[in-house]
Amino acid sequence: MTSTQLLTDAFGRIREVVHDAAGGLTPGQLAYRADGGANSIGWLVWHLTRVQDDHIADAAGTSQVWTSDGWAERFGLPLDPSDTGYGHTGDEVAAVRVESAELLTGYHDAVHDRTAEYVASLTDGDLARVVDRAWDPPVTLAVRLVSVISDDLQHAGQAAFVRGLLPRG
Numbered sequence: 001m002t003s004t005q006l007l008t009d010a011f012g013r014i015r016e017v018v019h020d021a022a023g024g025l026t027p028g029q030l031a032y033r034a035d036g037g038a039n040s041i042g043w044l045v046w047h048l049t050r051v052q053d054d055h056i057a058d059a060a061g062t063s064q065v066w067t068s069d070g071w072a073e074r075f076g077l078p079l080d081p082s083d084t085g086y087g088h089t090g091d092e093v094a095a096v097r098v099e100s101a102e103l104l105t106g107y108h109d110a111v112h113d114r115t116a117e118y119v120a121s122l123t124d125g126d127l128a129r130v131v132d133r134a135w136d137p138p139v140t141l142a143v144r145l146v147s148v149i150s151d152d153l154q155h156a157g158q159a160a161f162v163r164g165l166l167p168r169g
Contacts, residue, residue: 003127003142007119010149014052015112017156018045018105021163025101034165037090041159042098045108046075047085048155053111054084055148059131059141060118071107075099119145 001009022030022045030042039047050066057064066072072081078095085096098104127142139147 003124004119004122007122007145007149008116011052011112011115011119014048014149014152014156015108017153017160018048018108021045021156021159022101022104025163025166027097027099029163029166030098030101030104031094032162032166033094034162039093039158039162040096041162042104043085043088043093043096044155044159044162045104046096046098047088048152048159049104049108049111050084051086052115052148052152055144056111056115056118059144062114062118065107065110065114069110071110074103075107 022041025041027042031040033040053064053066067081075098077083077097079092085092088096122141127140127145129141130138131141131144132139
């Protein structure tokens with residue numbers, strides 16, 4: 001297995017968990033929060049997808065799917081288009097209301113496709129390229145990709161957990 005195949009598999013696992021966590025839910029279920037300080041499934045999946053979109057676009061030197069492909073307009077959120085959800089307050093989490101699971105997973109699928117295309121173009125030599133000098137030590141592409149995978153899997157798992165908390169009726 002090559003490095004790019006391994007990364008492609010990891011990003012594919014995120015996609016699977018996202019679909020399992022959000023698929024088929026109503027807008028109310030996507031917005032469900034265990035308490036006022038908790039994150040909803042809709043926010044978690046939106047956030048993990050926004051972070052992946054932002055970080056992959058930056059590494060690839062391309063535009064974000066969110067803005068270039070019209071997803072920001074389709075979602076119609078009361079947030080700046082550059083917002084990824086990092087550091088959101090409880091009120092900001094509550095403002096991320098998604099009209100359907102299909103919209104949410106559709107955006108994730110578009111970002112996943114862009115990610116898979118980018119990762120497939122990489123060589124092992126590319127992974128050592130420094131993509132962020134704001135950290136000490138500077139962040140390489142390999143570290144950035146693993147960081148996105150780690151963060152996304154954690155948030156996708158949280159979304160799956162919240163799905164298990166949904167009231168049954």
